[in-house]
Amino acid sequence: MKLSARNQFKGTITSIKTGAVNCIVTLDIGGGNIVTSTISINAVEELGLKVGMEAYAVIKATSVMIGVDEA
Numbered sequence: 001m002k003l004s005a006r007n008q009f010k011g012t013i014t015s016i017k018t019g020a021v022n023c024i025v026t027l028d029i030g031g032g033n034i035v036t037s038t039i040s041i042n043a044v045e046e047l048g049l050k051v052g053m054e055a056y057a058v059i060k061a062t063s064v065m066i067g068v069d070e071a
Helices: 042-045
Strands: 007-018 022-030 033-040 054-058
Touching: 007 033, 007 042, 022 042, 022 054, 033 042
Parallel strands: none
Antiparallel strands: 007 022, 007 054, 022 033
């Protein structure tokens, strides 16, 4: 798989929570780091995603915001 996105993290799917339209897929990328993604049920089915299988979190963003609590 070749992609232009530079932020690609390989991990293991630890859970898939199915809602009415979308699923929340949780990926353990190691080092105590977890990534979650909300994708369509159709996408989960097309990709054949299952708990325990390896997958990639691919992050493509043009901006990242940082916030702090108000003092």
